[in-house]
Amino acid sequence: MNISLKRITSTWIITILLLFFTAIILGITMRFNQGKVISIDDGKFYGIMTTHGMTMIAIWAVAGMVGVHYLLSRYINVGAGLSKFAFIMTVIGVAMFYVTTFIGHFHAGWTFLYPLPFKNSFAWESWATPMFFWSLTVLGVGWLVWSVGLLVAIFKKYSFSQTFAWQHLTKKDPEVQTPPLVLISAISLVGIVLCLLTAVVILVLSFAEIYSDGKFVNDPLLMKNLIYFFGHTIANESLYLGLGIVYELMPEISGRPKFKTTWYVALGWNFTLLFVLTAYFHHLYMDFVQPLGLQMFGQFASYFASIPSAVVTIISIIVLLYGHRIKWTITNLLFFIGITGWIIGGVGALIDSTISNNIFLHNTLWVPAHFHTYNALGNVLLILGFFTWVANEFSGSQTDPMRKLKLALLIIGGFGFVLMFYCGGAESVPRRYSVYPAEFTRAALFASAAAWFAIIYLLGMSLIFVDIFKKCIRVYSSSHSDSSVA
Amino acid sequence: MHKSLLVFTFGFFCGLNLYSQSQEYNLSEEDRLYTKVENVKILTTRGEMLSLSQMYVREPFVLALVFTRCIGVCSPLISNFKEKISELNPKEKFKILVVSFDTADTKADLDNYAKLFNLNQNENWVFATTGQIPELIESVGFHPEWDSSRRQFEHDALLVGINGNGYIVKKLIGIRNIRAVESMIKEISNEFVISYPLPHNNSILSCFTYDPITGKKKPKFGLFLLLVPAIGTVILLVIISRQKKKKISENY
């Protein structure tokens, strides 16, 4: 493996984990405020919420990209240049974004729903809105170049139909086999490119409004469609990148033969590409001007986007593990718990995407409950699994101190933390409130309990982080271009 | 070098804000929205001493703040509201509470005032005075100012919709059309009120539009913008998948 790719991967990992650490502290601060343990003013709370949400979405999207980029280099010729370029753009973009929230006090939420960012005359500095959109532009350019570059590298080796494993739909053992990692990465990268092109449309419309001095005004429903297409899809595609990593590494680490793409794996993932793009309609159930047909389509697309990939993944994992002696390491344990978290969160999401339930759950804490489950206990753990594995590769050391303690802290802290969101959601506590109205008598209690659970999660995460950090920095002192450092 | 580039970029973007417009947003109808109305005691023209909470637990109500000496907007406000209600003939059960915010007004003044509009016998209308004017007007965000030269209050024509839990769920300032009155009645009765920002003159791109009069929804050409990224992606994929292939190696 190319040393340059190892070094940039290591730099990404350390940066992502540092930002994750900071964003969790922001999350805990919010929960303590909602729990009335501390008191921060509303403007600051929403600044923290915007920073937390955007940081989390950004780092776990790029973390998946880092993982698949590294692993794809097993099959295709892809160097470190794209990753380096994306890293520089991400650092600049994130720095600009932090200036908008911490100095400019921008706090329109990570979904920056129109027209909120433009109603800023009293809430934040007037330069903060344009700068926010410029920060998104910088991030978007970096990631678009990266995603297109990876797709170009895949298509250099596989034809269009081979990339999407269509030959597996008609033949049991086709001549050219598409590795599951290539299939899932391509599916996810296409989705990410689509999201980023949507972001281009959003940015053009937003800049047109900003710089036309009121001569051009946007339509809220159009902007909401565009923003949720972008936001919902990118959050889901990040998760699929994590799953791609699991398909590649889980058998290898567990001492089992590699996964092969079968007809049902190919079909399931192709379905996912199709439906994940239309599932976002479930964010617009309350927008009555949206035609009824689209609302209903949104409900079924939500089912079809998640069920095939989930069923295929569960079957694949069961076939892999059931009845075999498995060599359990922190990596495959993280994968296993991560898949469990993804499925639990996914069920929560399906409940919410069903229109008759959404009437009650819309914009309640049920929403952060399910997306934190499949992120903090799903995708994050899948990617951490990759980080622990790659850190071992970099250092050549397989040491795994305090494994049980780390996992126990993550599980107790993580599930306790999301459980408090679910309890709030079940009691109709609204999301995005800095302080809960007195009518929600138990909301503050749930919030402070959640903050303590999150501290336990953070402790587990810190132990894992220290280990990964120690192993990753060894790659900088190595001049080997092949194999591990030790 | 990098540092100065960053400083330049930052300065550039800060400078750009000079061009960004600052839009004023009238918040007065949102002031005190979703807060509770002060639970003041009122004396009705029928001689009942009631607290507002006793009223709203029975039925939601619309509060109108007036003074009987008013030569301005108070009378048109009441007569117009009465007219709109009879036009609408709503099925919802609610009361209209007219309270004076002038300490000079007495129960008898309010009684005469009700007679002026032929509402003294109407069960749904309650005319009252209160000894807690400052608390009441503060809680609904109503700020009259006394003009001693004209011996009149400068004030908004305000209707406040209060639901069955005592929350202010809608405020209407000025004499408003029948749709606004209808939505206030629905709002206080906890019914779903569909609302949609009317297309701005400068808003040329929308995906679906809604006509509040006919209730019809129509697709518009802004919808095409939702397809642009998908078309762009397909074109991009076609272009990049046509590159020259390398031979697939044996390792997979």
Ligand code: HEM
């Ligand atoms: C233990 C770690 C975490 C804590 C303590 C935490 C805490 C919170 C809190 C308190 C909120 C506001 C909830 C509300 O009232 O609506 C929130 C929102 C959010 N969180 Fe987290 N979170 C954590 C991990 C994550 C992870 C791993 C992700 C994603 C990968 C994430 C993404 C988000 C997003 C996108 C929002 C919505 C922000 C918005 O509405 O603009 N969080 N989080």
